[in-house]
Amino acid sequence: MTTQPTVVIHKKEMKRCVLFTLAGRFDSSTARQLEEALQLTLNAGHFNLVLNMAGVEYMSSAALRVLISTAKECRKTLNGGDLRLAAVSPRVQQVLDLAGLDTLFQSFESEVEAVGSF
Amino acid sequence: MTTQPTVVIHKKEMKRCVLFTLAGRFDSSTARQLEEALQLTLNAGHFNLVLNMAGVEYMSSAALRVLISTAKECRKTLNGGDLRLAAVSPRVQQVLDLAGLDTLFQSFESEVEAVGSF
Amino acid sequence: MSTDSSPAASAVHELILPAEAAWLATVADFLCSCCAGWQIDEDAQFEIQLAVDEAATNVITHAYAGQPGRIHLRCWVADGDFHIELIDQGRTFDPETVPPPDLTGPLDTRREGGLGMHFMRQMMDEIDFVFSPTGNRLHMIKRGVAS
Amino acid sequence: MSTDSSPAASAVHELILPAEAAWLATVADFLCSCCAGWQIDEDAQFEIQLAVDEAATNVITHAYAGQPGRIHLRCWVADGDFHIELIDQGRTFDPETVPPPDLTGPLDTRREGGLGMHFMRQMMDEIDFVFSPTGNRLHMIKRGVAS
Ligand SMILES: Nc1ncnc2c1ncn2[C@@H]1O[C@H](COP(=O)(O)OP(=O)(O)O)[C@@H](O)[C@H]1O
Ligand SMILES: Nc1ncnc2c1ncn2[C@@H]1O[C@H](COP(=O)(O)OP(=O)(O)O)[C@@H](O)[C@H]1O
Numbered sequence: 001m002t003t004q005p006t007v008v009i010h011k012k013e014m015k016r017c018v019l020f021t022l023a024g025r026f027d028s029s030t031a032r033q034l035e036e037a038l039q040l041t042l043n044a045g046h047f048n049l050v051l052n053m054a055g056v057e058y059m060s061s062a063a064l065r066v067l068i069s070t071a072k073e074c075r076k077t078l079n080g081g082d083l084r085l086a087a088v089s090p091r092v093q094q095v096l097d098l099a100g101l102d103t104l105f106q107s108f109e110s111e112v113e114a115v116g117s118f
Numbered sequence: 119m120t121t122q123p124t125v126v127i128h129k130k131e132m133k134r135c136v137l138f139t140l141a142g143r144f145d146s147s148t149a150r151q152l153e154e155a156l157q158l159t160l161n162a163g164h165f166n167l168v169l170n171m172a173g174v175e176y177m178s179s180a181a182l183r184v185l186i187s188t189a190k191e192c193r194k195t196l197n198g199g200d201l202r203l204a205a206v207s208p209r210v211q212q213v214l215d216l217a218g219l220d221t222l223f224q225s226f227e228s229e230v231e232a233v234g235s236f
Numbered sequence: 237m238s239t240d241s242s243p244a245a246s247a248v249h250e251l252i253l254p255a256e257a258a259w260l261a262t263v264a265d266f267l268c269s270c271c272a273g274w275q276i277d278e279d280a281q282f283e284i285q286l287a288v289d290e291a292a293t294n295v296i297t298h299a300y301a302g303q304p305g306r307i308h309l310r311c312w313v314a315d316g317d318f319h320i321e322l323i324d325q326g327r328t329f330d331p332e333t334v335p336p337p338d339l340t341g342p343l344d345t346r347r348e349g350g351l352g353m354h355f356m357r358q359m360m361d362e363i364d365f366v367f368s369p370t371g372n373r374l375h376m377i378k379r380g381v382a383s
Numbered sequence: 384m385s386t387d388s389s390p391a392a393s394a395v396h397e398l399i400l401p402a403e404a405a406w407l408a409t410v411a412d413f414l415c416s417c418c419a420g421w422q423i424d425e426d427a428q429f430e431i432q433l434a435v436d437e438a439a440t441n442v443i444t445h446a447y448a449g450q451p452g453r454i455h456l457r458c459w460v461a462d463g464d465f466h467i468e469l470i471d472q473g474r475t476f477d478p479e480t481v482p483p484p485d486l487t488g489p490l491d492t493r494r495e496g497g498l499g500m501h502f503m504r505q506m507m508d509e510i511d512f513v514f515s516p517t518g519n520r521l522h523m524i525k526r527g528v529a530s
Pocket of ligand 2: 437441442444445446474475476481495496497498499500501
């Protein structure tokens with residue numbers, strides 16, 4: 001049964017990056033929660049971010065907007081941060097492809113590889 | 119996300135009774151599936167039945183109708199069969215109470231006790 | 237009739253679906269979303285769901301009696317009360333003639349069925365059937381459940 | 384307009400909800416139930432969901448621009464094609480003037496947004512806006528997905 005739209009955004013600070021584990025349905029309502037979580041991290045001065053997308057069932061253009069703006073902010077820092085993706089499902093890949101974003105985000109099969117890339 | 123209404127009806131033949139483990143939402147659509155499963159068992163000559171209700175999230179009067187008719191059939195056999203309940207949740211208990219059926223079905227806290235009662 | 241024009245009333249949420257039992261789970265999902273939006277607690281949600289499920293089942297089984305048809309649901313909140321209307325174009329009946337069920341006899345004297353209207357009456361504070369040429373309309377109210 | 388009177392057409396399922404983003408998950412549930420009933424496969428369901436979600440988001444964000452309002456959804460199947468209409472009473476716009484998004488430039492030149500209409504066009508076979516005094520109506524068709 002549905003209650004309110006729910007997503008899970010789990011954040012873990014690692015040595016060289018911050019790892020977010022995302023799950024659920026990211027539409028224009030819940031994308032806002034993602035935006036807030038990422039913005040807080042940027043405000044705290046962390047610009048190396050990994051998003052583990054394995055649990056993301058659904059993602060609309062509203063979520064892409066958040067990924068794009070966050071990635072831009074990361075990259076424009078002096079030390080050159082980045083937002084990288086891990087464990088992208090075929091569904092999420094389809095949405096990235098549609099937006100022509102597939103080549104613009106570094107994407108890794110597993111969380112470990114993505115974290116290890118920083 | 120919802121797809122089609124789904125219930126799970128798992129059946130296990132024990133030495134002295136047949137144990138059904140039920141899960142999901144039993145409304146007038148899915149109560150029919152329960153009716154079929156129970157009827158097949160009665161047709162096979164089994165009249166000692168235990169229903170483990172732990173997984174039942176919801177039950178309407180359509181499901182009670184099935185419980186009543188099955189219990190009647192069990193009890194009218196020569197050797198006096200019965201339909202007994204186990205692990206009834208507060209929600210399901212509320213529905214049984216509303217129908218004045220709380221005292222008419224033997225109900226046990228656990229599956230083991232219900233199976234052991236035969 | 238609906239009080240959604242009063243200042244204390246919420247928007248009306250509506251769902252129109254085929255009168256088939258397979259859609260009852262969708263009705264439950266819809267109610268669940270509506271109730272959550274109005275901060276209706278889980279106990280009251282369950283009671284509303286039970287009443288609406290029984291009402292919709294009666295429309296499917298009795299009003300349309302297996303014939304194809306539609307059920308139109310409208311629900312809203314006004315002054316803390318939850319309101320729901322079920323509208324159908326099936327046959328009419330006289331709710332007054334529905335006998336109360338036997339809730340005390342032994343099992344072998346119990347009818348199989350005849351509990352739906354009883355559940356609706358127990359779960360809701362007010363139940364009102366209006367039959368008109370534009371359709372049958374059942375209005376149910378559960379009081380003081382919404383914030 | 385709707386073709387639900389043709390012999391090959393299904394019943395029309397309808398949902399009327401507040402134009403608020405919190406209701407998008409309910410829209411998804413509703414679509415999911417409708418699609419499952421019409422044996423629409425999961426890939427097509429996902430594509431329909433994406434198009435409708437973008438369309439509903441635009442109604443909330445642009446047509447009503449944060450003002451209270453309603454979204455009326457109607458969907459049906461005819462001759463194997465899935466149809467959906469979104470009706471709102473918000474402001475109108477000219478879809479022809481929406482520029483296609485840049486899908487090839489480097490990240491720092493990409494706009495944040497401007498992808499919704501592109502997604503709708505990619506996911507559906509036909510998209511048709513009709514603006515009239517009774518409301519704005521977006522009709523989308525996905526062909527050959529229903530059995
Ligand atoms: N919406 C309806 N349209 C026509 N007849 C109805 C409707 N609801 C109830 N009835 C009549 O009232 C009777 C009692 O209904 P109910 O208490 O729900 O029990 P049941 O549906 O199990 O018979 C039904 O058998 C039917 O004759
Ligand atoms: N339903 C609508 N009502 C009014 N304006 C709309 C509507 N849908 C789209 N638009 C206009 O078209 C533009 C492009 O929409 P879209 O491609 O979905 O991207 P975005 O919503 O991210 O701007 C919007 O910025 C808005 O000006």
